[in-house]
Amino acid sequence: MADSREAKKPRFSSVEELTNWMIDGARPSADAREIVSGICEGLVGLDVAIDRFMLFIYTLHPNLLGTRFRWIRGEAVDVGHAKIGQFSQEEYTANPLPHVVEDQVTIRRHLERADCPEDYIIVGELREQGFTDYIALPLIFTTGETHACTWSSAQAGGFSEREIEILKTINAPLARLTETYMLRLNAAVLLSTYVGxxxxxxxxxxxxxxxxxxxxxxxxxxxxxxxxxxxxxxxxxxxxxxxxxxxxxxxxxxxxxxxxxxxxxxxxxxxxxxxxxxxxxxxxxxxxxxxxxxxxxxxxxxxxxxxxxxxxxxxxxxxxxxxxxxxxxxxxxxxxxxxxxxxxxxxxxxxxxxxxxxxxxxxxxxxxxxxxxxxxxxxxxxxxxxxxxxx
Incomplete structure (x- = not known):
């Protein structure tokens, strides 16, 4: 993957300012795409070498298993939906996300290293696309319900320890934002489903x-x-x-x-x-x-x-x-x-x-x-x- 990092005026002057904005509800952003873009671009402005972000949420919907938000550096946020029954058991277990969600654990794969485990399909896929590092984090809601997000870098050497700490720092406010969005989304879907x-x-x-x-x-x-x-x-x-x-x-x-x-x-x-x-x-x-x-x-x-x-x-x-x-x-x-x-x-x-x-x-x-x-x-x-x- 070509490194197309452009110098931009930082939106936030510090990680603390970014997290405060997230804790405050990411105002005035009202659209989930705007919030995802704001977080990712904010991290880029703080010299965090992210090139790909994925947010996975399981939704209460009669026909859909979940929704995926994808940000790639230089592109608009893309939203996709997984239909119920879309994945086979093999596809499901060959993905790190079920383990992240069910066990509430962090999974990292340093793709450049010779000792990087080839235990998930995505490891080879990301490496072929030019990525060097991958980390999947659980987003734990106040109820204990868990969803997941992933961060990928194309930077030589992958994420630094500083960058990993920043991603972990913003994980809790990201979980709160996601939970708030999920509550609104599920309310709208359930109302539409059951009463029209x-x-x-x-x-x-x-x-x-x-x-x-x-x-x-x-x-x-x-x-x-x-x-x-x-x-x-x-x-x-x-x-x-x-x-x-x-x-x-x-x-x-x-x-x-x-x-x-x-x-x-x-x-x-x-x-x-x-x-x-x-x-x-x-x-x-x-x-x-x-x-x-x-x-x-x-x-x-x-x-x-x-x-x-x-x-x-x-x-x-x-x-x-x-x-x-x-x-x-x-x-x-x-x-x-x-x-x-x-x-x-x-x-x-x-x-x-x-x-x-x-x-x-x-x-x-x-x-x-x-x-x-x-x-x-x-x-x-x-x-x-x-x-x-x-x-």
């Missing part, structure tokens, strides 16, 4: 009291599985949960790809919205909701799962309230309003009309040529016979 992106944002912004919420104008999509009662009587609990998860894996992505959001899962179905701001947006989102339902049905038919599972869908639109209701200290974000009720009644009427996918007149009128009249039905709570359309 929109609801999660409201909660994070302080909408945590009964009655808090907002008015939403959106196309509404209700989906539920057909014959679920029979299936639940025939299939054991864990197998049934797996079937539901596999089914939603076919249906939910088609919603989110088109700008929709699942607000709530309801046993064997879900309630999704496609927000819009004006008449043109309503037409676009009505088409998007129909496309999402149709694509989900096609995806199931192409899979063996389609031999067991099918679903009904109903689409309507309007403005409704989405907010906090509950008792004492147990709350839930729930959609309330006539458009929500109407969509639920449409879904119930679909069975009587022998239709799997139905829409209201308000939706059908916005997507000319895509709907055909399925019939009329009395919808509980709404006066007069209602025209129902299939798509």
């Amino acid at each position: 992106r929109n609801s999660g944002t409201l909660i994070r912004d302080g909408k945590v009291h009964r009655g808090d919420g907002e008015e939403i104008t959106a196309v509404i999509l209700f989906v539920d599985l057909k014959n679920f009662t029979r299936l639940s009587n025939e299939i054991a609990g864990p197998e049934l949960v797996g079937l539901l998860n596999d089914t939603f894996d076919h249906l939910v992505p088609s919603v989110t790809r088109r700008g929709g959001e699942v607000l709530k899962f309801m046993g064997d179905g879900f309630f999704a919205i496609f927000p819009y701001a004006d008449e043109a947006g309503l037409a676009d989102m009505a088409a998007a909701a129909m496309d999402a339902a149709s694509e989900g049905a096609e995806a199931l038919l192409k899979d063996a799962l389609g031999d067991t599972v099918s679903f009904r869908a109903a689409i309507h639109c309007g403005t409704f309230h989405y907010g906090n209701i509950g008792g004492a200290d147990r709350l839930d974000f729930t959609a309330i309003g006539p458009p929500v009720n109407y969509t639920a009644r449409l879904l119930s009427a679909a069975t009587g009309l022998g239709c799997d996918m139905v829409a209201s007149s308000d939706i059908a009128s916005r997507v000319p040529g895509r709907c055909a009249k399925a019939g009329t039905a009395d919808l509980k709570g709404f006066s007069g016979e209602q025209t129902i359309w299939r798509f």
Whole structure:
């Protein structure tokens, strides 16, 4: 690796000043990339010969094992994600990080030395890239939970003892910064995962009291599985949960790809919205909701799962309230309003009309040529016979 060290005006005049900045929360940096860059560039300014930094954190995420931040001298901070199941057991154990995390130990490999152990794959990889020294440190949180970071140098002779001491000195404040970031990240991910992106944002912004919420104008999509009662009587609990998860894996992505959001899962179905701001947006989102339902049905038919599972869908639109209701200290974000009720009644009427996918007149009128009249039905709570359309 070429040594491209350029003389820069130091950001910090001492290691103490750098650590104080980190202890103070690395203000005013708000982005994790900025913080990582600030720390690394700060060390370079203090004549610490770092050329590569990696921060590894295990995240609470339904699909990801963890997140990796990578800084390389002269480059922008890069962020990568490891999916659950991405690594084989061999790949995992051939990496020093599991040992650093599980045993809370520091691992150093002086890559230039003839006696450097070749016990990890990364030893040879870093040497081929021109690095001369490598140290992995545990980041121990206040709870005892442990993550890890690594520092690499391309300097001849590797890290000096002074540089190693500096890296160890900043390790504790780095752990605190990482823990704070992790708390925010996990809170955002878990809120989004369990209550939805929109609801999660409201909660994070302080909408945590009964009655808090907002008015939403959106196309509404209700989906539920057909014959679920029979299936639940025939299939054991864990197998049934797996079937539901596999089914939603076919249906939910088609919603989110088109700008929709699942607000709530309801046993064997879900309630999704496609927000819009004006008449043109309503037409676009009505088409998007129909496309999402149709694509989900096609995806199931192409899979063996389609031999067991099918679903009904109903689409309507309007403005409704989405907010906090509950008792004492147990709350839930729930959609309330006539458009929500109407969509639920449409879904119930679909069975009587022998239709799997139905829409209201308000939706059908916005997507000319895509709907055909399925019939009329009395919808509980709404006066007069209602025209129902299939798509």
